[in-house]
Amino acid sequence: MGLELYLDLLSQPCRAVYIFAKKNGIAFELRTVELLKGQHVSKGFLPANSPQMVPVLKDGDFVLHQSVAILIYLSCKYQTADHWYPPDLQARARIHEYLGWHADFIRGTFGVCLWTKVIAPLVGVQVPEEKVKRNRAAVDWALQLLEDQFLGDKAFLTGQRVTLADLMALEELMQVVALRNDVFEGRPRLAAWRGRVEAVLGADLCQETHGPILNILEQAANKQLPQIPPEAHPLMLLRLSRIP
Amino acid sequence: MGLELYLDLLSQPCRAVYIFAKKNGIPFELRTVELLKGQHLSDAFVQVNPLKKVPALKDGDFTLTESVAILLYLTRKFKVPDHWYPQELQARARVDEYMAWQHTTLRKNCLRTLWYKVMFPVFLGEPVSPETLAATLAELDATLQIFEDNSFRTRALPGGPHISLADLVAITELMHPVGAGCQIFESRPKLAAWSQRVEAAVGSLLFREAHEVILKASDFPPADASVKQKLMPRVLAMIQ
Ligand SMILES: N[C@@H](CCC(=O)N[C@@H](CS)C(=O)NCC(=O)O)C(=O)O
Ligand SMILES: N[C@@H](CCC(=O)N[C@@H](CS)C(=O)NCC(=O)O)C(=O)O
Numbered sequence: 001m002g003l004e005l006y007l008d009l010l011s012q013p014c015r016a017v018y019i020f021a022k023k024n025g026i027a028f029e030l031r032t033v034e035l036l037k038g039q040h041v042s043k044g045f046l047p048a049n050s051p052q053m054v055p056v057l058k059d060g061d062f063v064l065h066q067s068v069a070i071l072i073y074l075s076c077k078y079q080t081a082d083h084w085y086p087p088d089l090q091a092r093a094r095i096h097e098y099l100g101w102h103a104d105f106i107r108g109t110f111g112v113c114l115w116t117k118v119i120a121p122l123v124g125v126q127v128p129e130e131k132v133k134r135n136r137a138a139v140d141w142a143l144q145l146l147e148d149q150f151l152g153d154k155a156f157l158t159g160q161r162v163t164l165a166d167l168m169a170l171e172e173l174m175q176v177v178a179l180r181n182d183v184f185e186g187r188p189r190l191a192a193w194r195g196r197v198e199a200v201l202g203a204d205l206c207q208e209t210h211g212p213i214l215n216i217l218e219q220a221a222n223k224q225l226p227q228i229p230p231e232a233h234p235l236m237l238l239r240l241s242r243i244p
Numbered sequence: 245m246g247l248e249l250y251l252d253l254l255s256q257p258c259r260a261v262y263i264f265a266k267k268n269g270i271p272f273e274l275r276t277v278e279l280l281k282g283q284h285l286s287d288a289f290v291q292v293n294p295l296k297k298v299p300a301l302k303d304g305d306f307t308l309t310e311s312v313a314i315l316l317y318l319t320r321k322f323k324v325p326d327h328w329y330p331q332e333l334q335a336r337a338r339v340d341e342y343m344a345w346q347h348t349t350l351r352k353n354c355l356r357t358l359w360y361k362v363m364f365p366v367f368l369g370e371p372v373s374p375e376t377l378a379a380t381l382a383e384l385d386a387t388l389q390i391f392e393d394n395s396f397r398t399r400a401l402p403g404g405p406h407i408s409l410a411d412l413v414a415i416t417e418l419m420h421p422v423g424a425g426c427q428i429f430e431s432r433p434k435l436a437a438w439s440q441r442v443e444a445a446v447g448s449l450l451f452r453e454a455h456e457v458i459l460k461a462s463d464f465p466p467a468d469a470s471v472k473q474k475l476m477p478r479v480l481a482m483i484q
Contacts, residue, residue, distance in 0.1 A: 065341055068344040072337070072340050090306055093316065096316050100311065100313055
């Protein structure tokens with residue numbers, strides 16, 4: 001069995017993995033795991049003994065979690081172009097520096113809007129306004145650091161070429177944009193950066209990858225989203241209760 | 245100027261960097277940044293890390309933050325033994341997997357445990373509600389269970405047969421709740437055996453030296469009002 005990727009394109013880390021694999025012509029079987037249908041908590045969708053999370057990579061018997069680990073694995077195994085994950089000591093260190101910060105300031109924060117606006121109503125709860133406001137403030141703060149401390153005057157987040165760091169960041173920002181907080185408005189440097197990353201990736205691949213999340217509110221408004229099965233409710237409620 | 249490391253051994257990622265550099269005989273100048281005195285907020289340190297966090301590394305003109313980045317930089321620059329971050333693709337991916345996983349799980353819960361159990365009541369003089377403390381300890385327990393079961397890894401615990409960066413990052417994390425007085429190893433024989441292996445691989449002397457400060461956490465003298473005022477908003481942001 002060749003390479004398999006277990007993904008849901010509604011998830012930011014999954015999109016980073018997807019767009020990277022596609023862009024680099026890496027052949028894989030796509031195993032779609034629909035989070036909104038609770039497929040990550042039902043048996044048979046993820047590899048055995050997996051935690052209930054995507055993305056997951058399966059390469060023969062080898063099962064790997066965590067988008068960052070997956071991206072690094074793919075770039076080494078398939079010897080993708082150097083600029084994605086440069087061998088140069090300092091350049092590579094910059095990518096890890098960004099990804100460490102991203103884990104603390106972006107990861108848990110930028111995903112919240114999908115939960116408050118789409119998932120909460122589907123499981124019949126409302127996230128308190130106070131938490132929504134706090135999340136907005138945390139997003140704004142992170143965006144400012146992203147723009148000032150990381151991007152600065154460079155073309156890309158860690159240098160003059162696009163890297164894994166840019167993919168991880170773009171997908172998180174797209175999540176917020178899709179939920180109608182246009183983070184690029186009033187931030188011309190970030191907007192120009194997005195344009196550069198998308199130009200590297202190509203319009204078709206971006207559209208294909210971002211389509212599902214960009215349509216999510218419309219689907220929700222038209223009641224086209226799946227029913228979340230009752231067995232997935234407890235986990236969803238737990239996730240919602242953890243929003244700070 | 246050679247290698248400089250800006251650390252406070254109170255901080256778990258700093259301990260990982262410290263042990264790693266010492267264990268591998270990497271020469272460095274230790275620049276202590278005392279968090280509880282607010283030294284990370286000083287103008288001098290902001291020049292090094294505008295984000296006001298430790299650990300930070302300076303190597304000539306090159307400044308680097310984030311513990312994982314620093315550990316990997318040292319690994320590559322100083323050609324340390326392979327077991328820390330194996331060349332072999334799958335073994336390496338296991339280390340990367342753990343280091344990506346820990347940020348929002350083990351790290352966060354260990355940090356919260358220390359603050360809610362000890363630092364708020366003792367150091368900041370802020371009472372913590374029994375509900376908050378209980379919820380924090382329950383989350384810690386759940387995360388430790390995931391860590392110990394490690395159902396998503398093929399190996400027993402993070403690093404496999406030899407110590408890796410993952411083990412080091414994990415053990416320095418777990419010493420936070422230990423410092424807070426939690427008996428995390430008592431009912432977890434697998435975890436206890438692993439921690440002893442890691443300690444032995446690091447060397448007891450170095451291990452104890454690095455953890456001296458955290459193991460005395462409950463004896464820290466209370467913060468004075470001005471320090472408390474400076475630290476409070478940042479602490480709240482960090483443990484949210
Ligand atoms: N740090 C992980 C995060 C993975 C993650 O949080 N995945 C989410 C989707 S974005 C998930 O599967 N959530 C299901 C759940 O937690 O119930 C990575 O980067 O791969
Ligand atoms: N992800 C970072 C975390 C760095 C961090 O949060 N450091 C804490 C100490 S453990 C700090 O300096 N806090 C001071 C503050 O935020 O005010 C790493 O692994 O290096």
